[in-house]
Amino acid sequence: MSIVHTGEQQAIASESRRVLDARTDKVRLLGLLQGIGEYDRPFWDTAVGQGWTGLAVPEAHGGLGLGLIELGLVAQATGAVTAGAPFLTTNHGAACALLAGDDAALQARWLPGIAAGEAVGAVAFAEGAVLPAMPRTELVDGRLFGVKTGVTAGLRADFAVVWARRDGKPALALADIAGISRRPIDSFDNSRLFADLVFSDTPATLLAEGDAARIMALDILARMAVITAHEQVGGAEALLFVARDYANTRKAFGQPIGAFQSVKHRIAELYGLVEIARANCIHAAALADDPGGQPDFLKAAAAARLAATEAYDTAARDCVQIHGGIGVTWEAGLHLHMRRARSLAIEQGNMLFWEDLLAAELSGVSA
Amino acid sequence: MSDLEAYRLKARAWLESVAPTFGRAAQAGLPEAQHLALGRRYQRARFDAGFAGINWDTAFGGQGLSPLHKLIFEQEEMPFGMPMGYFGVSLGISVPVVMRFAQDREWARERVLAALRGDEIWCQLFSEPSGGSDLAGVRTRAEPDGNGWKLNGQKLWTTFAQHSDYGVIIARNDPAVPKHKGLTFFWVDMRSPGVTVRPIRLAAAGHDHVNEVFFDNVGLTDGQRLSPVGSGFATAMATLMIERYSASDPAGFGPSIDTFAALAREVEVNGRPAIEDGRVRSALARGYAMRAGLEAITTRAMKMMAAGMEPGPEGSLNKLVSVRSRQKLSELAIDLMGTLGLAWDQHASSKDDWVASWLAAPTGRIAGGADEMLLNTIAEKILGLPQDHRPDKGVPFNQIPA
Numbered sequence A: 001m002s003i004v005h006t007g008e009q010q011a012i013a014s015e016s017r018r019v020l021d022a023r024t025d026k027v028r029l030l031g032l033l034q035g036i037g038e039y040d041r042p043f044w045d046t047a048v049g050q051g052w053t054g055l056a057v058p059e060a061h062g063g064l065g066l067g068l069i070e071l072g073l074v075a076q077a078t079g080a081v082t083a084g085a086p087f088l089t090t091n092h093g094a095a096c097a098l099l100a101g102d103d104a105a106l107q108a109r110w111l112p113g114i115a116a117g118e119a120v121g122a123v124a125f126a127e128g129a130v131l132p133a134m135p136r137t138e139l140v141d142g143r144l145f146g147v148k149t150g151v152t153a154g155l156r157a158d159f160a161v162v163w164a165r166r167d168g169k170p171a172l173a174l175a176d177i178a179g180i181s182r183r184p185i186d187s188f189d190n191s192r193l194f195a196d197l198v199f200s201d202t203p204a205t206l207l208a209e210g211d212a213a214r215i216m217a218l219d220i221l222a223r224m225a226v227i228t229a230h231e232q233v234g235g236a237e238a239l240l241f242v243a244r245d246y247a248n249t250r251k252a253f254g255q256p257i258g259a260f261q262s263v264k265h266r267i268a269e270l271y272g273l274v275e276i277a278r279a280n281c282i283h284a285a286a287l288a289d290d291p292g293g294q295p296d297f298l299k300a301a302a303a304a305r306l307a308a309t310e311a312y313d314t315a316a317r318d319c320v321q322i323h324g325g326i327g328v329t330w331e332a333g334l335h336l337h338m339r340r341a342r343s344l345a346i347e348q349g350n351m352l353f354w355e356d357l358l359a360a361e362l363s364g365v366s367a
Numbered sequence B: 001m002s003d004l005e006a007y008r009l010k011a012r013a014w015l016e017s018v019a020p021t022f023g024r025a026a027q028a029g030l031p032e033a034q035h036l037a038l039g040r041r042y043q044r045a046r047f048d049a050g051f052a053g054i055n056w057d058t059a060f061g062g063q064g065l066s067p068l069h070k071l072i073f074e075q076e077e078m079p080f081g082m083p084m085g086y087f088g089v090s091l092g093i094s095v096p097v098v099m100r101f102a103q104d105r106e107w108a109r110e111r112v113l114a115a116l117r118g119d120e121i122w123c124q125l126f127s128e129p130s131g132g133s134d135l136a137g138v139r140t141r142a143e144p145d146g147n148g149w150k151l152n153g154q155k156l157w158t159t160f161a162q163h164s165d166y167g168v169i170i171a172r173n174d175p176a177v178p179k180h181k182g183l184t185f186f187w188v189d190m191r192s193p194g195v196t197v198r199p200i201r202l203a204a205a206g207h208d209h210v211n212e213v214f215f216d217n218v219g220l221t222d223g224q225r226l227s228p229v230g231s232g233f234a235t236a237m238a239t240l241m242i243e244r245y246s247a248s249d250p251a252g253f254g255p256s257i258d259t260f261a262a263l264a265r266e267v268e269v270n271g272r273p274a275i276e277d278g279r280v281r282s283a284l285a286r287g288y289a290m291r292a293g294l295e296a297i298t299t300r301a302m303k304m305m306a307a308g309m310e311p312g313p314e315g316s317l318n319k320l321v322s323v324r325s326r327q328k329l330s331e332l333a334i335d336l337m338g339t340l341g342l343a344w345d346q347h348a349s350s351k352d353d354w355v356a357s358w359l360a361a362p363t364g365r366i367a368g369g370a371d372e373m374l375l376n377t378i379a380e381k382i383l384g385l386p387q388d389h390r391p392d393k394g395v396p397f398n399q400i401p402a
């Protein structure tokens, strides 16, 4: 379907961009790379202050009742500055699980906190693979046992939506994780707060099971993937402009390096990758927010995800290359994008996962 | 239902009604002369039904509708494979120039009407043996001759010159000034004495359609001039913008992604359906993602136009990205067929045959702007990157080493 953004949506895009440009400090972000469990508090304060935390939470639960189109535009702005906390995405996934799970008590317990930016939810699906057909983590008599690996926001989350098995069938459960054991991961992108979550006799509430759980999990993952794809587009576009500006000013052999076609065409190719990814993102977000969009949403989400991962990875690679030696220094900070391009490529399912899923949607044949 | 949706349905209904007469099946196996005749009848039928010159001035026989209406009609028309190829350059490039710039307005009106009815065809005489990308480097000379001009030189790659009644041509009137400055734009009667058209055979099959055209002391009146003397390059650039919106195909005018998925279900790799092979799944998924992105760009552009806004420059990615991808996907498809992929049906269409698509794909990456030139345009015009080093810049044309 695709859409043309309304005036309000354009305002959200430009305002979030402006605020983040003003308040992001590269040195602070570089510092976060070297600490485990630290995230960028000024960024999260900004997100709360700007109302981004409640953007896509229904009004009945204290949010603004907007959708993935608006949240996507904010994500694009956060991606452009490699914002130092992952909660907008994980909280959207958690909120979707709460809404789909239809448990009023749980909703009352967590949704207002998500909207206010006080509570943090994690989506704990992966065990190596992002969504194993039959997870090893088990739900027995309302208690969870098992390990979820590399959970984004895992070091800070208050609760987790967990992909588990129950009586030999897949299930989605929600657990308060205040007391559980978390194994921090010292990662190449530490402000994502990756951790393995160790469930051992952890009380949990069943949200769905069997096919219903599988459909719900896939929908949550796809929605998070669309937000992430927006972030990737924001990052890729920022790098495109950085590369362009550098190529216009840096000189070699008596001319700007941007006059060499191997540099110039690389940047033009980036433009193509970014615009194709952006168009896919807008299309996917519009389908997610359209009541009739469900049948095509998964395909669109997969396309957005694949295009955005390709765009961001390529932009990171090429932008560093175009900078020559300065590009690989710690201080120049291009590696913030390089790192983020990879961490985002893995969160929400890698390329192989989305290629297989999309191929299955297109051909009717599963991997 | 919006006005545009109603228009789409009306166009589709008309196309369906004439499909038995003009569609793919009706064209199968026709020799070129009969195919051209069918094409002319189709163009006439379009005109009579009010679907020709959709966004052109009614004073010139057009319909006075928006470019968006034209785009919608073209989108609906594409799947039918109608025999409209003969009129692509004529109505898409050359005739709009005549309509805008010809000095004798009544004569221009007659020509436009004749072209819209399919009675007359126009070609575009820009590229030459010495270069196509470097348009300002043309060598064909236009020398003052009495009150008019005399043309001498050679053009190359002229699509459908052999069927053309007229052409628009760019020629050098002054070799002593830098190359962009000494060019003038004219129209020329292709039946004039001194014009010789010779066909060029292309590697891909189908009817031969490009030619080399020789001009040997061809006389022009000054009334045939379409630009101020010496301003031909600027006019030529401006004319490319007149019909800047035309229907694109995210499949790069090759087979659809569904056609690829169907092939991958049919053929086998290692004794199993190819679609179960990860390499094939990856190509299918990525091909789809790229095409879906182009399609979303087009849809958004059309919605912007409908809202009275100017679409963004990203529409210029279409040809570059889609044809390249079609070329690779066609190679892979032939690969998948293995020895079954060796057959070549010279009459098959690029839209549904992988070999035909693969053989014709290079043309799409060269004609109408080579990939490298499109990348330069994106880099310079959209992103503001510097021009390449150009040793001929500012140098009088006759002092540039040949």
Ligand SMILES: Cc1cc2nc3c(=O)[nH]c(=O)nc-3n(C[C@H](O)[C@H](O)[C@H](O)COP(=O)(O)OP(=O)(O)OC[C@H]3O[C@@H](n4cnc5c(N)ncnc54)[C@H](O)[C@@H]3O)c2cc1C
Residues within 6 Å of the ligand: A261, B089, B123, B124, B125, B126, B127, B128, B129, B130, B131, B132, B133, B134, B156, B157, B158, B159, B160, B210, B363, B366, B367, B368, B369, B370, B371, B372, B373, B376, B388
């Ligand atoms: C089927 C077909 C139909 C055509 N129909 C018409 C027609 O009706 N009328 C008409 O006037 N022309 C027509 N053309 C010509 C077409 O526009 C030219 O072929 C095209 O512009 C390329 O020019 P060239 O063939 O001279 O290649 P060249 O310009 O010599 O280019 C050769 C190679 O060099 C590259 N190159 C050139 N300059 C640069 C640069 N600055 N930077 C990087 N790379 C560069 C090109 O990208 C290309 O890869 C047609 C061509 C084809 C194949």
